[in-house]
Structure formats: structure tokens, C-alpha cells
Amino acid sequence: MTRPVLTDNPRTVSVDHVAGVPVRHPQIVQVARHYGTQVHTCVPYDPESKGGTEATVKIAKADLVPTEANLREAYASFAELESACEEFCAKVNSRKHRESARVPAEALVEERARLHVLPAAPHTMALGQTRSVNTDQTVRFGSVRYSTPPGLVGAEVWVRVAGTELVIVADLNALPVVPDWARERRGLVEVARHRLSTPGNPRIDLGHYPGHPQHPDGAPRTPRPRARSAAERDFLALGDGAHSWLVEASAAGTVRIRAKMAAAVELAALVGTETVDAALGVAATADRFGEGDLPAIVEHQASGATSADLVIADETHSAQPGTAAWANFGTSKETTR
Numbered sequence: 168m169t170r171p172v173l174t175d176n177p178r179t180v181s182v183d184h185v186a187g188v189p190v191r192h193p194q195i196v197q198v199a200r201h202y203g204t205q206v207h208t209c210v211p212y213d214p215e216s217k218g219g220t221e222a223t224v225k226i227a228k229a230d231l232v233p234t235e236a237n238l239r240e241a242y243a244s245f246a247e248l249e250s251a252c253e254e255f256c257a258k259v260n261s262r263k264h265r266e267s268a269r270v271p272a273e274a275l276v277e278e279r280a281r282l283h284v285l286p287a288a289p290h291t292m293a294l295g296q297t298r299s300v301n302t303d304q305t306v307r308f309g310s311v312r313y314s315t316p317p318g319l320v321g322a323e324v325w326v327r328v329a330g331t332e333l334v335i336v337a338d339l340n341a342l343p344v345v346p347d348w349a350r351e352r353r354g355l356v357e358v359a360r361h362r363l364s365t366p367g368n369p370r371i372d373l374g375h376y377p378g379h380p381q382h383p384d385g386a387p388r389t390p391r392p393r394a395r396s397a398a399e400r401d402f403l404a405l406g407d408g409a410h411s412w413l414v415e416a417s418a419a420g421t422v423r424i425r426a427k428m429a430a431a432v433e434l435a436a437l438v439g440t441e442t443v444d445a446a447l448g449v450a451a452t453a454d455r456f457g458e459g460d461l462p463a464i465v466e467h468q469a470s471g472a473t474s475a476d477l478v479i480a481d482e483t484h485s486a487q488p489g490t491a492a493w494a495n496f497g498t499s500k501e502t503t504r
Contacts (some may be wrong), residue, residue, distance in 0.1 A: 170283040172204045178275055181208055196294055201290040203283060215388035230255055266443075291403055294336045294355065295327025304375060313361045317377065318346030328363065333370075337361040390414055402428040408448030422454040431461055439466060 174180055181189040189208050199206045231251055233239040243249045267274070298306040300319045305312040309325050313333055315324065324337045337358045339349050349356065361370040373379055379388070393414050394400035402409055409431070416424055427450040435443040446464040450456065455464065 171205045171207050172199065173207050173209065176208045176211060180206060184436065196408060198290050201292075202285055222456055227254075268433040270354070291325060291355075293327075294325035295334070296325065297323055298326050305369070305371070306335065309363075310366040311362075311364045312371070314369075314371045314375045315359050316341065316346065316348055316375050318344065318349070319358065324358070328451055329360075333360075333361045333363055380465050390417070398425065398429060398432075405431065405435055405447065406444035408451065411451040412447040415451040415454065416456045419454060419456055427456070427458075427461070433443070434462065434465065438469075442468070 172377070176189065178192075180192055180195050182192050183190040191206060195206055228234060229283075231239075231248070232242050233424075242251070248398070260275075263270055289416050296308075298308065300306055300315050300322050301312075302320055304320060305314050306324060306326060307313075313326075313335065315335055315337075319337055319342070322342060324338060326333055326335050326336055326474055328334075335358050336355055338355050339345060339352055340354055342349075349358075355369065359372065363370070364370050392399075392403055392410050394403050402413070409428075413428070418426075421427070431443055431447060442465060443461070446461055446468060449468075455461075
């Protein structure tokens with residue numbers, strides 16, 4: 168048994184009137200069937216057929232919304248307006264109605280047994296078309312790939328066009344594992360929004376890929392050392408200085424890196440982990456990756472010296488003799504007569 172639902176005649180409900188008969192929008196018909204209801208509309212220009220549909224607006228203007236007529240003061244917050252609505256409803260629902268001669272609160276108890284219970288799952292037609300998230304965290308729409316946040320691979324999402332943008336919505340309750348970014352959210356949630364693009368020009372938000380080698384602005388990320396052997400694990404366990412040394416030494420093209428890492432671990436066993444880790448940090452900052460650089464830095468720091476006057480090996484500091492003496496080599500002065 169379908170239950171009637173009374174509404175006005177917006178274009179989203181009635182697309183036309185033929186011989187006085189309203190023509191329903193096909194999508195609103197599907198929505199109504201999903202909820203086990205049938206949409207009925209008011210008769211145009213007939214206030215009597217609208218009943219409470221328009222009375223709600225009249226009540227709000229007369230008793231709730233501040234106007235010049237009721238002289239109500241403006242609400243300081245939406246919470247105050249909500250409280251005023253609750254007080255008004257409690258007032259009118261506890262007194263006898265003029266037409267039915269019944270108290271609405273008491274009538275509701277009898278009518279509640281006949282009210283139709285809505286399905287727990289919402290009708291998702293308004294969310295757009297369904298798509299599956301591929302292994303690269305993208306969905307395809309109009310032959311264009313659009314990225315989604317992590318944790319949605321294999322999930323079914325909805326995509327729809329809103330103006331010049333593509334909106335992607337996911338049901339977080341249907342995910343086997345809720346991603347960290349969605350811990351405080353439940354149900355249907357907009358997870359991404361992209362500007363529409365054309366085939367061959369995917370829309371990829373690098374912020375959706377935390378482990379990507381590029382920052383969201385396109386700049387390259389600093390590599391994150393991850394130990395894959397016992398020797399690498401022992402070296403990286405020295406501390407942050409060891410991590411920085413490995414990244415900078417690799418970028419500088421340092422040779423025999425593994426041998427130097429093993430030497431650093433052996434040195435740490437002799438003079439202490441904190442001492443060697445601090446020296447590795449200084450070496451990384453000063454681009455000192457030579458064979459004897461690390462022991463020299465450790466010895467230098469052991470003498471009580473600080474890194475305040477740290478000299479970085481660059482073009483402004485070199486032991487190579489200058490070429491100023493050769494400036495005039497091969498030139499001759501003509502003798503004028």
C-alpha cells in the first residue's frame with residue numbers, strides 16, 4: 168500500500184500540466200516508489216488544497232521570524248531560533264485545534280501507528296551515477312580520471328556534475344575499514360570535488376596521496392629512509408642525524424655509502440650513539456661526506472667547539488689557489504711611438 172505525499176507544484180515535481188493534469192517528473196516518481204509513497208500536488212491557485220504546505224510559511228512570518236508586524240527581536244544565533252520553534256510547537260500542539268477539536272499532541276499518538284516508516288538506506292538517485300574506485304584511487308567520468316582520498320579503493324561511490332565541478336560522494340558506513348580522515352564522519356559524505364576536465368587531462372589532487380613523492384604544490388618530497396636490512400636498521404637507529412646524513416649523502420652522489428654507514432655504527436659503539444648522531448647531522452648540513460669527515464667532526468665537537476661557525480663546502484670556500492695571477496697571461500702591450 169502506497170502512502171500519499173502532498174506537496175506544491177515546483178518544476179522538480181510537476182514538469183507540466185496537460186488538460187489540468189499534472190505531469191510528474193520521472194525521477195521524483197522513482198524516489199516516491201523507493202519510499203513506498205505516491206506524490207500528490209496541490210491544485211494551482213487553490214489555497215484550500217494546500218493546507219499546511221503554505222500555513223508553515225504564514226506561521227513562521229507571524230510568530231517566529233522577526234518582522235515589523237510582530238516586533239520580535241532578532242535572534243543572536245540559530246540555536247535561539249531553534250529554541251523558539253520548539254517553544255512555539257509545544258504551545259500550539261498542546262491546545263485544542265479549532266477545526267478538528269482535538270489536541271494535536273494526543274492525535275499524534277493515534278496517528279503514529281499508521282505513519283509509514285522510511286527505509287534505513289536513503290534513495291541515492293540525487294547523488295548521481297555510481298562508479299568504482301580503481302586501484303590508483305581514481306574514478307572515471309566522461310573518459311577523465313578524477314582522484315579520491317585514500318581508503319576508498321574498490322568502494323562504490325557516486326559522481327554528479329554541479330555547475331563546472333564534479334562532486335564525488337561515498338557511503339562511509341559501507342567501508343570495511345574507515346580511513347583516518349573520516350574517523351569523525353559517518354554515512355554519505357562528499358569526499359572530493361574537482362573542476363570538470365577533458366579526456367587526456369586527468370584531475371589529480373596530490374593531497375589524496377600522502378605517500379606520493381611530490382607535495383600537493385608539485386614540489387618533490389624529501390625521501391623517507393626505510394631500513395630493508397639489519398645494517399640499514401642499525402644505522403638509522405642512531406637518530407635523526409643518521410636519517411639526514413643518508414638523504415643528503417645520497418643526493419650528493421657520495422660513494423661507498425654502505426661502508427661509511429657501517430663505520431658510523433662502529434664509531435657509535437666507541438664514543439656513544441648521541442655523539443655520532445649529532446656529528447652525522449652536522450655532516451649532512453655541511454655536505455661533509457668524505458672518508459675521514461665523520462671522525463674529524465666527532466673529534467672537533469669533543470673539544471668543546473660548537474656548530475655556530477659551521478662552514479659549508481660550497482663555491483665560496485675552497486682550498487684551490489685562485490687564477491688572478493694568470494689574468495694577463497698571453498697578452499702584450501703595444502709600444503706607441
